Amino acid sequence: MNSSKKKWFYLIVLSVIWGTSYILIKKGLKGFTPYQLGSVRIVLAGFFLFLIGFKSLKTISRQEWKWVALSGFVGSFLPMYLFAFAETEIDSSVTSVLNSLVPLFTLFVGLIFFRIKFTRNQLLGVVVGLFGAILLIVLGKELNPDQNYWYTLCIVAATIGYACNANIIKSKLQQVSPMGIAVGNFACIIVPALMFLPFSGFFKADVVSGEFFWSSLGYIVILCVLGTCIAKVMFNKLIQISSAVFSVSVTYLIPIVGIFWGVLDNETFTFEQALASLLILFGVYLVNKKKKSA
Template sequence: MNPNNIKWLYLIVLSVIWGSSFILIKKALIGLSPIHLGALRVVFTGLFLFIAGYKNIKTVKIKQWKWLAISGFLGSFFPAYLFAFAETEIDSSVTSILNSLVPLNTIILGILVFKIKSSRWQILGVVIGLLGSVMLIASGAVINTDQNYFYAIFIIMATVMYAANVNIIKRYLQDVAALTIAVGNFSVIIIPAIIVLLCSGFFTNEVFLSPNFSGSIGYLLVLSLFGTAIAKVLFNKLVQIATPVFASSVTYLMPVIAVFWGVLDGESFSFLQVIASIVILLGVYLANKK
């Protein structure tokens, strides 16, 4: 398949997977606390990845472990908790929309920190996509007046971490296989995640006997396998075969999927948000125009 077509295929598949992850987080929070959800997500994903690629660890060079560790904490560990806390107050669809800040932060960090050049088309596309995201946020705030948008800070923090992670993979882990990056990430962060579980009172009858516990674990397993383990490998590969900005553009398409699931779950969505979604897609096109 043409390399250009492959990167678009990865982008679409990741958009569907990650766009569906927000509703899975929302459902998992019914029977789990944000701390438990974040830690279990890391543990479950780590186990899935070890089963698939534990042999890949042997190929990692000593000098690469530092960047694998940083990538793991910025791209997976801390965001798992930040998104869980955010969705205790903000709808899953709005959370996905705020996540669209990733490409803008990717360009800013790429230029200021990692010295990665971006074209005028990329910058214009990101700005237009961000404008569409702002339109979605504004219209969502009008519809959902009972939501605490202070929790949006958690999402903004996560987007900065995601942007840094994209640039780290592109600059320092370009020659490491996508699966190896994911396995290396989680071999580092699974230990602190287990410690969090042990210290957070998870292993108690109060948690295990909760009427919604088993259902939440089911949603979390699906989230960990598809939304984190498989998606991480696909995303790492996408970063390597495309530009950091193109890879982070997945956050422009995710809200379309997330809003679809949100509407099915009873969340409000207006005509203005449909227009904003079209603006976002325009931004994706321009950001990747040669």
């Protein structure tokens, strides 16, 4: 499979995996608090990654460790807690839509801090896709007026973290293997997560004996293996064989999958939201259509 086909394959697979992550977070929150869910997710994902890729840490040089650590905190540690907090108030489908802010922030973070050029088509595609995402959000708010939309700020902060992470990997970690980046990320963030775990009340008897403890833990395990371990390695590889902007275009497809799972879980989805979703897909096309650089 050539690089062009491979990057599209990764994009589609990642959209399915990460689009499913939001419903898994929602189910996990039935038995855990956001602090507990985020900490357990990091610890389990770190454990799985160490088992399968510990030797890949050798691909990281001493000078690159600072970027690996920064990548881990902005691209994994903070978003895992922020999305958990957001879904205590906002539907999983709306959360997946808000994640579409990532390409917009990726463009400007890359331009301002890393001097990465982008094309007019990429900028137009981000704007079109973002407009579709905003339309979906507005429609979702009208359908769910009882939800606290201040929690969307958690998702905005997480998307900025994802954008910074994509640019860090593309600009500073091109020589590190995708597995090495993933394992290195969690080697840096697993210690603070382990420190948070006892303070979160995870080991209290009422949590372990709770009605949803084991089912929620099962959802988190699936989330860790697919949504964190496998997907993170694939995403790192996608960034290296494409561009930072193309790689985060996965966030345009994630809402489609997220809304699908939300509907199955009795969340409301209208015809108008379907049209807005098509607008997002058109944004993906524009982002990846070749044109002269701005």
